[in-house]
Amino acid sequence: MEQYIHPNNEEITQFIEELELRNLSLKDTTLKIFEWLDNNIAYSRLNSPYFPLQRSDLDLLEFRSGTCGDYSNFLASVLITLGFKVKYVLLKTDCYKNPQEHICLTVQENSVWKLIDPTNPYRKFCGFDCQHQEYEIKTPEEFLKWNKELERKYLKQADEFGDHRYAGLLFAPWIHQDTIFESEELLEVVFYLLILEKPKSFQIYSTYIEYTKNGSYTPIMCRIESGIENYSFSIHTPKNLWDSNQWSEEYLVDEVPQIYKDEKYFLLKDNIQKRLKKIENIANLKS
Numbered sequence: 429m430e431q432y433i434h435p436n437n438e439e440i441t442q443f444i445e446e447l448e449l450r451n452l453s454l455k456d457t458t459l460k461i462f463e464w465l466d467n468n469i470a471y472s473r474l475n476s477p478y479f480p481l482q483r484s485d486l487d488l489l490e491f492r493s494g495t496c497g498d499y500s501n502f503l504a505s506v507l508i509t510l511g512f513k514v515k516y517v518l519l520k521t522d523c524y525k526n527p528q529e530h531i532c533l534t535v536q537e538n539s540v541w542k543l544i545d546p547t548n549p550y551r552k553f554c555g556f557d558c559q560h561q562e563y564e565i566k567t568p569e570e571f572l573k574w575n576k577e578l579e580r581k582y583l584k585q586a587d588e589f590g591d592h593r594y595a596g597l598l599f600a601p602w603i604h605q606d607t608i609f610e611s612e613e614l615l616e617v618v619f620y621l622l623i624l625e626k627p628k629s630f631q632i633y634s635t636y637i638e639y640t641k642n643g644s645y646t647p648i649m650c651r652i653e654s655g656i657e658n659y660s661f662s663i664h665t666p667k668n669l670w671d672s673n674q675w676s677e678e679y680l681v682d683e684v685p686q687i688y689k690d691e692k693y694f695l696l697k698d699n700i701q702k703r704l705k706k707i708e709n710i711a712n713l714k715s
Contacts, residue, residue: 433505454537471605478596497531499546516571521562549639
């Protein structure tokens, strides 16, 4: 069975030596890796959207991009090589009390297990000893088995769609994230979700999200179908980040009321123009 992690692999040990990670505390090790991720790895699957489904530690180094499970595989491999005990965390509710389908790690040091989340926004604000609310823990062996079952599920569905490349889009619909603004206290991103309903029938959700240490908020979202952009604005107090009841009615680009045309609207609109064609080509298997 193909592995997601390769502890003691030459590339992993070389990474450890380059960052001088040996004989550090778990916290210091984690923070140095976080800094490296900030500068070297993008949250994206745009450069290889179809395969592999779950990127391994070595895939992450090769592609210089990935999503939460890929980040976690890489971090797990490095920490295991350094002698730490590592387990995977399947997240249900995060530290902001938002429902999430997300993967991170729990790591043991001196008999104490701490949650470590290498994916932003958690990496930036609370990645070490992260206080996620609800989750399930799996050993690396259990995680491998669980994830391989998911891969088989989506490969089967892709075959039913008539092309095995659809498996990657079904397995990881969270396809890209751009950082729009970042300071010590704030992180603003545009997050893309590709929902494939059937062959060549899909919707793209582009969401502007603001994160701080204490909370998360999404002021604007755009649903794109058949190339048509439909904008919604958060006008009702949400129960959580993904609360569908927070949104206004949808507006086409030329119908958006002037009151909603603030800086974030134009930042989202500009980012969509930058990314939309690539994502549509991927969804249409033209990439």
